[in-house]
Every structure is written in structure tokens, then in C-alpha cells.
Amino acid sequence: xxxxxxNNDLTEFVNQKYKYGFSTKIESDRIQKGLNKEVITLITRxxxxxxxxLKFRLKAYKKWKKMRHPEWSxxxxxxxxxxxxxxxxxxxxxxKLKSLDEADPELLKTFEKLGIPLTEQKRLANVAVxxxxxxxxxxxxxxxxxxxxxxxxxxxxxxxxxxxxxxxAHLGRAxxxxxxxxxxxxxxxxxxxxxxxxxKNTICPFELSTYFRINEPKSGQFERTLIITKENSxxxxxxxxxxxxxxxxxxxxAVVELIAYDNAEIKYSTVQNWFIGDKYSMGGIMNLVTKRGxxxxxHSKISWTQVETGSGITWKYPSCYLIGENSQGEFxxxxxxxxxxxxxxxxxxxxxxxxxxxxxxxxxxxxGKSKNIYRGLVKVTRxxxxxxxxxxxDSLLIGNSSISNTIPYISVRNPVTKIEHEASVGxxxxxxxxxxxxxxxxxxxxxxxxxxxxxxxxxxxxPLEFSVEADYLLRLKLEGSIG
Amino acid sequence: MNxxxxxxxxxxxxxxxxxxxxxxxxxxxxxKGEIHAIMGPNGSGKSTFSKIIAGHPNYKINNGKIxxxxxxxxxxxxxxxxxxxxxxxxxxxxxxxxxTNDSFFExxxxxxxxxxxxxxxxxxxxxxxxxxxxxxxxxxxxxNDNFGERYVNEGFSGGxxxxxxxxxxxxxxxxxSILDEIDSGLDIDxxxxxxxxxxxxxxxxxxxxxxxxxxxxxxxxxxTYVHIFQDGKIIKTGDFNLVKEIELKGYDWLKESI
Numbered sequence: 001x002x003x004x005x006x007n008n009d010l011t012e013f014v015n016q017k018y019k020y021g022f023s024t025k026i027e028s029d030r031i032q033k034g035l036n037k038e039v040i041t042l043i044t045r046x047x048x049x050x051x052x053x054l055k056f057r058l059k060a061y062k063k064w065k066k067m068r069h070p071e072w073s074x075x076x077x078x079x080x081x082x083x084x085x086x087x088x089x090x091x092x093x094x095x096k097l098k099s100l101d102e103a104d105p106e107l108l109k110t111f112e113k114l115g116i117p118l119t120e121q122k123r124l125a126n127v128a129v130x131x132x133x134x135x136x137x138x139x140x141x142x143x144x145x146x147x148x149x150x151x152x153x154x155x156x157x158x159x160x161x162x163x164x165x166x167x168x169a170h171l172g173r174a175x176x177x178x179x180x181x182x183x184x185x186x187x188x189x190x191x192x193x194x195x196x197x198x199x200k201n202t203i204c205p206f207e208l209s210t211y212f213r214i215n216e217p218k219s220g221q222f223e224r225t226l227i228i229t230k231e232n233s234x235x236x237x238x239x240x241x242x243x244x245x246x247x248x249x250x251x252x253x254a255v256v257e258l259i260a261y262d263n264a265e266i267k268y269s270t271v272q273n274w275f276i277g278d279k280y281s282m283g284g285i286m287n288l289v290t291k292r293g294x295x296x297x298x299h300s301k302i303s304w305t306q307v308e309t310g311s312g313i314t315w316k317y318p319s320c321y322l323i324g325e326n327s328q329g330e331f332x333x334x335x336x337x338x339x340x341x342x343x344x345x346x347x348x349x350x351x352x353x354x355x356x357x358x359x360x361x362x363x364x365x366x367x368g369k370s371k372n373i374y375r376g377l378v379k380v381t382r383x384x385x386x387x388x389x390x391x392x393x394d395s396l397l398i399g400n401s402s403i404s405n406t407i408p409y410i411s412v413r414n415p416v417t418k419i420e421h422e423a424s425v426g427x428x429x430x431x432x433x434x435x436x437x438x439x440x441x442x443x444x445x446x447x448x449x450x451x452x453x454x455x456x457x458x459x460x461x462x463p464l465e466f467s468v469e470a471d472y473l474l475r476l477k478l479e480g481s482i483g
Numbered sequence: 484m485n486x487x488x489x490x491x492x493x494x495x496x497x498x499x500x501x502x503x504x505x506x507x508x509x510x511x512x513x514x515k516g517e518i519h520a521i522m523g524p525n526g527s528g529k530s531t532f533s534k535i536i537a538g539h540p541n542y543k544i545n546n547g548k549i550x551x552x553x554x555x556x557x558x559x560x561x562x563x564x565x566x567x568x569x570x571x572x573x574x575x576x577x578x579x580x581x582x583t584n585d586s587f588f589e590x591x592x593x594x595x596x597x598x599x600x601x602x603x604x605x606x607x608x609x610x611x612x613x614x615x616x617x618x619x620x621x622x623x624x625x626x627n628d629n630f631g632e633r634y635v636n637e638g639f640s641g642g643x644x645x646x647x648x649x650x651x652x653x654x655x656x657x658x659x660s661i662l663d664e665i666d667s668g669l670d671i672d673x674x675x676x677x678x679x680x681x682x683x684x685x686x687x688x689x690x691x692x693x694x695x696x697x698x699x700x701x702x703x704x705x706x707t708y709v710h711i712f713q714d715g716k717i718i719k720t721g722d723f724n725l726v727k728e729i730e731l732k733g734y735d736w737l738k739e740s741i
Contacts, residue, residue, distance in 0.1 A: 437560070452581070
């Protein structure tokens with residue numbers, strides 16, 4: 001009897017709508033659908049950007065027009081009509097805000113619903129938030145504290161005015177114009193994003209964080225993030241994403257560039273919880289992202305940690321170019337897919353400098369009729385003597401209708417290297433389940449606990465608050481997926 | 484009246500795995516305050532018997548009933564049986580990578596609480612952790628060595644795993660505890676400690692089933708009854724003297740006597 005009612009609750013829970021599926025009624029400043037030179041010029045004018053960004057955009061657009069949509073992935077989705085996308089959408093807002101208290105209360109309410117601590121009173125200790133609402137950054141907290149350390153944390157468009165030399169020297173350095181189809185599209189029409197610069201010998205005392213949220217139907221969000229840590233500096237950066245629910249697939253083609261100089265470190269963490277589409281695979285976010293870190297300096301280190309639970313389509317390979325000697329790249333990933341989600345994700349580690357090291361830990365959990373693919377490249381160039389890589393890709397299958405593949409590419413041009421690759425696929429072991437059941441833990445809880453344990457190695461790499469959030473998110477996502 | 488109801492009563496139990504019959508007409512009654520030892524040659528069905536009581540899904544029950552405190556439990560899931568008060572210490576405790584001891588106990592505590600089972604350790608899961616911390620010291624588990632943050636049974640030695648089973652038994656304080664070869668993997672000192680803990684744990688409201696091959700454990704923990712398993716059923720029941728006889732003669736003479 002009680003079992004039955006529990007089951008009903010569960011079905012209700014599974015069928016509940018995406019929790020963040022609301023849209024905010026805000027007068028927004030949209031431009032016509034479609035992509036051409038005029039639209040790009042219009043975007044720069046609307047954003048009051050300096051000439052250098054317009055040049056960058058037009059150069060990218062010219063290249064993009066000649067490029068073709070890549071077809072090597074295992075993802076299946078209808079062709080995107082790029083002329084049917086709105087490339088700019090910003091909340092109407094005429095005067096510049098002095099503080100967040102002046103921001104549109106509707107906007108702030110949206111952030112509140114998302115649980116983002118943006119208002120001064122509610123801001124979380126030690127987290128500075130730069131919130132991107134569709135296309136314009138609406139406010140930045142902790143600005144003063146950061147400026148006392150000469151740390152720059154602002155939107156890309158503001159940075160282009162205030163620090164044109166830094167932008168000129170670094171924008172497109174990790175991901176050059178023409179790198180790939182989607183990154184080039186982003187270079188042409190990127191709307192906003194964060195710029196972060198940590199000067200020499202500076203440890204950023206708190207985690208910087210951006211929350212992305214796509215609000216406008218049929219609008220693409222094309223943020224551009226550029227993070228630079230100079231010699232002997234350190235930064236931990238968090239990115240969290242949610243999107244409201246719409247019937248049309250929403251396009252998301254972001255570019256994130258990280259650059260670390262000598263002995264500098266960047267830790268970049270993402271927890272993603274976007275709308276995955278309905279049970280017929282309609283309306284999910286298409287996440288086609290290029291993330292790349294340049295370990296320019298010797299002994300520099302870049303670490304990517306990602307927890308992917310959202311998006312209908314995910315296409316994303318955070319990578320590290322290990323150029324400086326003794327530099328290090330890391331990639332820790334948990335990708336959870338269910339229903340009709342498709343994820344093709346992994347990492348690229350390019351060893352250029354001597355004694356460079358990289359580590360890839362990927363955990364895939366695959367439920368429903370979803371497809372979860374790890375695709376990774378480890379490339380050691382001729383000069384990269386003493387390079388070492390360790391890759392481990394584990395997959396867990398839940399039920400028997402999901403697909404999980406591991407596709408590692410390894411290319412080694414130097415004989416003095418050490419490359420290790422381990423992979424496993426399985427389901428949660430029966431003897432583990434029985435052991436836990438015998439301690440009085442119900443089956444659903446047992447499986448959740450064991451899967452959370454499976455991901456622990458990656459969760460441990462997240463900043464503490466994020467790690468708890470990721471674990472909670474995973475549990476939420478798992479509910480109803482366990483048969 | 485209630486005093487008369489046995490903690491465990493098994494009637495004419497027949498069970499199979501695949502096409503092989505593993506329990507053949509088993510009968511057993513265990514009352515409060517009793518310790519039952521189960522002995523028997525390898526493959527006689529001792530471990531199978533413990534798993535079937537706990538509700539392992541691999542076994543099919545063909546006949547008979549299992550009553551726990553008067554309630555037929557054959558239709559209950561393993562976790563429901565556990566929450567009713569049946570504990571099984573595994574012969575080979577399972578490793579749970581990524582699951583810390585702390586969080587394991589938290590899950591255990593929450594599962595009982597959410598199903599309105601009162602645990603003797605207290606209503607807050609911290610109470611359980613405190614108890615575990617205290618008992619782990621007695622069991623000489625390496626509690627200072629970040630025991631709570633270590634993953635359940637992972638990297639534990641054979642003896643540590645067995646002590647960890649006893650730790651869980653103490654935390655749950657179940658009315659019926661089945662200890663499947665708790666003595667294997669323990670050295671002499673470990674066996675003495677674990678035996679002392681079991682004796683301290685036992686009282687008039689509980690019952691314990693000890694599955695073992697050796698007299699050693701039973702020297703420390705005195706059984707009320709001793710049952711000899713053979714070929715999926717009990718072929719002889721006696722008291723501690725039967726253990727001595729078996730230690731002396733082995734099992735073959737029993738076979739002949741059937």
C-alpha cells in the first residue's frame with residue numbers, strides 16, 4: 001500500500017517539468033533573425049563596441065561563410081538554420097547601473113528563482129558573480145574587492161574599451177578565428193561573456209563565478225570567456241548554467257579561452273543543468289562549445305572539471321595545449337545523460353613542451369535511451385620529450401536502452417613518453433546493491449549512493465560548495481531513471 | 484504471550500538457484516536470548532541459508548515459510564527485512580568505491596528514519612556516527628586514520644573488513660544478527676576482541692546465528708544450540724558438546740549415522 005503511493009510520487013516526480021522552465025517578462029531589445037554583415041555591425045553598434053572587436057567579428061564571419069558544418073561526431077540532430085536564429089537579445093536598459101539595487105526587479109527575481117546570489121544582501125561569501133542574462137552582463141559584485149588586488153573581472157565588451165591592449169593580445173589566442181565551425185561562428189557574433197585577468201604574483205582570494213541563462217526563445221547565446229593568469233598567480237573559476245523551457249532547440253555556441261603564464265594556475269569548473277528536451281527529444285539546448293586552455297608558461301597548470309547533466313545535445317572537448325615546459329593539464333568530467341540526450345564529450349591534451357603532464361578522468365552515466373560518448377585526443381609532438389598522460393574513462397549503464405562509447409585517439413611522435421589509457425563499461429554491481437539493501441537502504445537510494453560514489457573522484461575536484469551542489473543535482477537527475 | 488513468539492521460525496523451506504536445489508526442507512526455530520551456531524562442510528548450504536533469510540534475489544523459494552517475529556517475510560524486499568531487524572554480516576564484505584563510511588552510515592540512518600524505524604543509537608545520524616566512533620575504537624579499527632572519509636571496505640584488510648561488519652551490527656542493533664564466518668580473516672587477537680564485543684552486544688531480547696567452521700569462535704561465544712548442515716538441511720542439532728565431537732571426528736561420522 002505504502003509502496004504504491006511511493007511509486008505514484010515517483011512517477012509524478014519524474015514527470016515534473018524542468019524546474020527552471022519559466023521565462024521572464026522583460027522588455028528585451030532584439031534584432032531581426034538572421035546572420036549577415038549588417039547584423040554584425042548592428043550588434044557592435046548596439047553594444048557600443050570599439051573598432052577592434054568589429055574587425056575581429058568581420059574577419060571571423062568571412063571565414064565562417066567558407067566553412068562547413070563538421071560531420072565527424074556521433075550526434076544526430078537536424079541541420080541548424082543559422083538564418084533562423086536571433087543573434088542579439090539584451091534586456092532594455094538605457095542607463096548604466098551603479099549597483100545591483102538599481103537593476104530591474106523582474107531580472108533580479110529571475111536570478112533569485114535560479115538561486116543565484118546576486119543581490120548585495122544575498123551574495124554568497126567568497127563568490128563573485130558576473131551574471132549574463134541572455135546577452136548583456138547586468139552587474140558585477142565584488143568589483144571593489146577585486147580591484148584592490150588589480151584583478152580585472154568584467155564583461156568582454158567593457159574590457160574591449162578599458163583594456164584594448166589585453167584584448168588585442170589575447171582574444172583568439174587559444175581559439176584562433178577559423179579554429180572550428182562553431183567557434184568561428186562565435187567569433188563573429190559573440191554577444192557577451194566574462195573577461196578575467198589576474199596580474200603577476202596574485203592569488204585570487206575567492207572563486208569567480210558566472211551564471212549563464214538563456215531566456216529569449218530562438219535566441220542563441222554565444223558567450224565568450226577569456227581568462228588570463230599572469231606569472232605565479234592562481235584563479236578558480238566557476239560556471240553554472242540553466243535555461244528555461246522552449247519548444248525550439250536553442251543554440252548555444254560558446255568559446256572559453258584560458259591562458260596561463262609561468263607557474264600560474266587556472267582551475268575552471270562547470271556544472272551544467274540545461275533543459276534536456278521533452279520526452280520526444282524536442283526542445284533541448286544544443287550546446288556546441290569550444291573550451292581551450294593554453295599553458296603558455298613553464299610549470300603552468302590548467303584544470304577543467306565539468307559536471308554535465310543538461311542539454312539535449314552536448315558537443316564539447318575542453319582541452320589543454322601544454323606549451324610551457326613542465327606544464328600540466330587536467331580534465332575531470334562527469335557526464336550524465338537520460339531520456340534522449342546525446343553527449344559527445346571528452347578532452348584534448350596536446351603535449352608540446354618537455355616533461356608536460358596530463359590527466360583525463362571521465363565518468364559517463366547513461367540512462368534511458370540516451371547516448372553518451374567519450375571522445376578524446378592525446379597528442380605528443382616531436383619535441384615533447386618526457387611527456388606523460390594518464391587517461392581513465394569509466395562508463396556506467398542504467399537499463400538496457402542506452403549507448404555508451406569510448407573513442408580515444410592517441411598520437412605520439414616522441415619515443416620518450418608514457419601514455420596510459422584505461423577504460424571500463426559496466427552497470428552497478430549486483431553484490432554491491434545487495435550489500436547496501438541488507439543495511440536497510442531502499443533500492444533507489446542504493447543506486448544513487450553507488451553512482452554518486454562512482455563520480456566522487458571528479459566531485460572531489462570541484463570547489464566545496466559546487467561539489468555538494470553537483471552531488472545534489474546528480475541525485476535529482478537520477479530520480480526516476482533507476483528501473 | 485509475545486514472549487512465546489520466536490524471533491525466527493523457518494518451516495519446511497525449500498529453495499533453488501537455477502535448477503539446483505540448495506535448501507531441502509529446512510526447519511529451525513530461534514527464540515529471544517538464544518545463540519545458534521551453524522556448522523557443516525563446505526557447500527552444505529550455510530551461506531546460502533543466510534542469504535535466503537536476508538532475501539537475496541538469486542534464490543527461488545519453492546516451498547515453506549520464514550517467519551520473523553511472527554510475520555511471514557518471504558514477500559519482503561531485502562531492505563524491508565533489514566529494517567524489520569535482520570542483520571547479516573557478510574562472509575566477504577563488499578567494497579563500495581567512492582562511498583565514504585560517513586555517508587554510508589548517513590544513508591543507513593536516514594533510510595531507517597524515513598521508514599519510521601526507531602534506532603537505539605538515537606534520532607540524529609550524528610548519534611549513529613558518535614556510536615560508531617566509540618565502538619570503532621573498541622574494535623581497534625583505525626578510526627584516527629580518517630576512517631569516516633575512507634571508502635567502505637576499500638583498501639581494508641580482511642580483518643578490518645570483518646570488524647567493520649561488526650561495527651555496522653552494533654550501529655543497527657538488530658534483533659537478529661547472522662554472522663557468516665565472522666572468524667575467518669581475523670587473527671587471534673582480533674577474534675578475542677570481536678568475541679568480547681558480540682558477548683557484550685547479546686542480551687535477552689536478541690538472537691544471533693553464528694556460521695562457522697571452527698570451535699575457536701564458539702569457545703569465546705557460547706552457543707545455546709549447535710546445528711550441523713549437510714546437503715541443504717539440518718542433520719543434527721545439539722549443544723556445545725557437539726562442537727567438540729566435530730572438532731575431533733569431522734563430519735563423516737554424522738553422514739554415516741543418517
